[in-house]
Amino acid sequence: MAEREFTGRHAAMVFGGAFALIIGVNIALAYNAVKTFPGLEVANSYVASQEFNDRLAEQAALGWTVRADAGDGQVILSITDAAGAPVQVADLAATLGRPTHVRDDIAPDFRFDGTGYVAPVELGAGNWNIRMVAHAQDGTEFVQRVVLHVKR
Numbered sequence: 001m002a003e004r005e006f007t008g009r010h011a012a013m014v015f016g017g018a019f020a021l022i023i024g025v026n027i028a029l030a031y032n033a034v035k036t037f038p039g040l041e042v043a044n045s046y047v048a049s050q051e052f053n054d055r056l057a058e059q060a061a062l063g064w065t066v067r068a069d070a071g072d073g074q075v076i077l078s079i080t081d082a083a084g085a086p087v088q089v090a091d092l093a094a095t096l097g098r099p100t101h102v103r104d105d106i107a108p109d110f111r112f113d114g115t116g117y118v119a120p121v122e123l124g125a126g127n128w129n130i131r132m133v134a135h136a137q138d139g140t141e142f143v144q145r146v147v148l149h150v151k152r
Contacts, residue, residue: 036100036101038097038100038101038102039102055141055143058140058141059140059141059142059143059144061140062081062136062140062142063081063082064079064080064081064082064087064142065079065080066078066079066132066144066146067080067146068130068146068147068148069148070121070123070128070148070150073120073121073122074118074119074120074121075096075108075110075118075119075121075123075130075148076116076117076118077092077094077110077116077117077118077119077130077132077146078115078116078117079116079117079134086114086115086116087136088112089134089135089136089137089142090134090135090136090137090139091134091135092110092117092132092133092134092135093107093132093133093134094107094108094110094130094131094132094133095107095130095131095132096108096121096123096128096129096130096148097128097129097131098126098127098128098129099127099128099129099147106121108120108121123148123150124150124152125150125151125152126149126150127147127148127149127150128147128148128149128150129145129146129147129148130145130146130148131145132144132145132146
């Protein structure tokens with residue numbers, strides 16, 4: 001059996017194939033990164049950065065702690081004060097969704113039950129985020145992203 005010779009043409013095909021593979025993978029990754037980008041967090045990041053410390057101090061002064069749990073077809077959002085007592089806010093708006101895309105985003109109808117805010121929601125396993133905006137009785141805005149891990 002005759003030995004096959006590795007020519008310059010073969011080297012060019014291997015070289016070209018390797019670059020085509022690298023470029024193809026980069027295009028696929030860039031496409032998926034743009035496709036799953038959930039959008040802007042703020043309209044003007046400079047203005048948001050100038051107000052950040054003031055908003056953070058106001059939120060910290062409330063002394064609130066937020067925890068999210070899911071089970072039995074409902075999501076429970078517990079907001080407690082520094083003493084551990086449940087907090088009833090003036091208003092609450094929340095978006096529940098996956099951290100990587102907005103396809104599954106919903107706005108649950110949270111209702112205060114005396115100990116926390118409960119909404120009927122069936123969630124699949126995995127990581128979820130609750131992006132909440134609440135207002136204290138005195139009007140102080142409280143904004144937080146709460147991570148929720150659902151196990152099945």
